Amino acid sequence: MTTESTARDWTRWLRNVALALIVPVAGLALWQTGSGAAEQAVVIPAPAVDLTAADGTQTAVFAGGCFWGVQGVFQHVKGVTKAVSGYAGGAADTAQYEMVGSGTTGHAESVQVTYDPKQVSYGQLLQVYFSVAHNPTQLNFQGPDQGTQYRSTIFVADDKQKSVAEAYIAQLDAAKVYPAEIVTTIEPLKGFYPAEQYHQDFLTLNPTYPYIAINDIPKVEALKALFPGIYSDKPVLVGQL
Numbered sequence: 001m002t003t004e005s006t007a008r009d010w011t012r013w014l015r016n017v018a019l020a021l022i023v024p025v026a027g028l029a030l031w032q033t034g035s036g037a038a039e040q041a042v043v044i045p046a047p048a049v050d051l052t053a054a055d056g057t058q059t060a061v062f063a064g065g066c067f068w069g070v071q072g073v074f075q076h077v078k079g080v081t082k083a084v085s086g087y088a089g090g091a092a093d094t095a096q097y098e099m100v101g102s103g104t105t106g107h108a109e110s111v112q113v114t115y116d117p118k119q120v121s122y123g124q125l126l127q128v129y130f131s132v133a134h135n136p137t138q139l140n141f142q143g144p145d146q147g148t149q150y151r152s153t154i155f156v157a158d159d160k161q162k163s164v165a166e167a168y169i170a171q172l173d174a175a176k177v178y179p180a181e182i183v184t185t186i187e188p189l190k191g192f193y194p195a196e197q198y199h200q201d202f203l204t205l206n207p208t209y210p211y212i213a214i215n216d217i218p219k220v221e222a223l224k225a226l227f228p229g230i231y232s233d234k235p236v237l238v239g240q241l
Contacts, residue, residue: 039065039135039143039215041222044177049167050123051160057081058117060125061088061155061189063108064134065142069216070111072203073133073223075235079119084112084238085202086194088155088187095193103147110155112192120230122161126154126168128230130182132222136172137180143215152182155189162186200238 064070067085074083087095090106100107113125130136135143136152156162169182194200202209203216224231 039138039219041132041219041226042130042177043226044127044131044172045175046127047123047164047168048171049164050121051117051164053117053121057114058122059157060113060115060122060161061110061157061192062113062125062129062133063088063110063151063153063155064129064136065109065138065150065152066145066211066215067109067111067195067199068202068212069219070109070129070133071201072212072216072235073128073219074111074113074125075201075204075237076220076223076232077113077115077120077125077128077227078230078232079116080113080125080236081116082112082114082236082238082241084114084194085199086110086112086192088112088189088192089153092191092193097196097199100149101147103149105149107193108149108151108153109195110153110192112194122164123168124230126165128223128227129154130168130172130184131226132219136182136184137178139183144211152184154184154186155192156186157189201235204235204237 071083071085074080087100087107088110089108094105099105134152140148140151142150154165156165165186173182203212206212
């Protein structure tokens with residue numbers, strides 16, 4: 001058995017254990033009455049402040065729990081040309097799955113989104129991020145995953161991204177679209193490090209895997225239902241780039 005396959009099996013076992021322990025009591029933490037998932041999508045207004053379209057491709061980095069689901073969501077957004085699972089917030093020499101999983105590296109499981117700003121704006125990506133990709137009111141956890149490596153964070157590349165993100169968080173909190181305040185942090189992007197290959201395209205390659213089926217497939221379905229104008233049936237896969 002290869003090192004990569006061993007890591008993959010270990011990863012899956014850990015996620016299944018977490019799922020088995022937490023899902024039966026998930027109803028205690030639901031953020032929408034009648035929902036079957038702690039990360040239920042929420043209808044939210046578009047950002048009042050956005051970035052104007054620029055020439056060439058742009059990048060954005062988001063963290064919101066396990067990167068499998070976040071990557072899978074953004075891979076279905078029109079205008080996104082690449083979405084890569086990886087690590088941000090820590091040093092290059094600790095950007096490894098086993099080390100990040102300790103919660104001591106400063107890294108968060110993140111997704112780097114490359115997009116065409118003439119097709120989809122930074123603000124629209126933020127709207128998908130806050131509405132569909134994760135629950136921004138959960139502090140240092142998402143669904144069954146616990147730890148600072150699963151925190152809700154927007155890693156901003158410059159002051160323009162920072163201003164739009166800050167304005168949108170203030171707008172959503174003022175609108176009270178969630179039952180609690182947003183805990184998403186805004187951190188400067190000091191580096192993004194792609195995750196191991198076996199983490200890439202995980203949702204698309206493993207749609208019936210229990211963790212994916214329960215936690216992440218509903219996110220893609222919500223994207224299609226809530227954002228039909230920017231939803232793409234065909235995902236942009238890392239393995240095809």
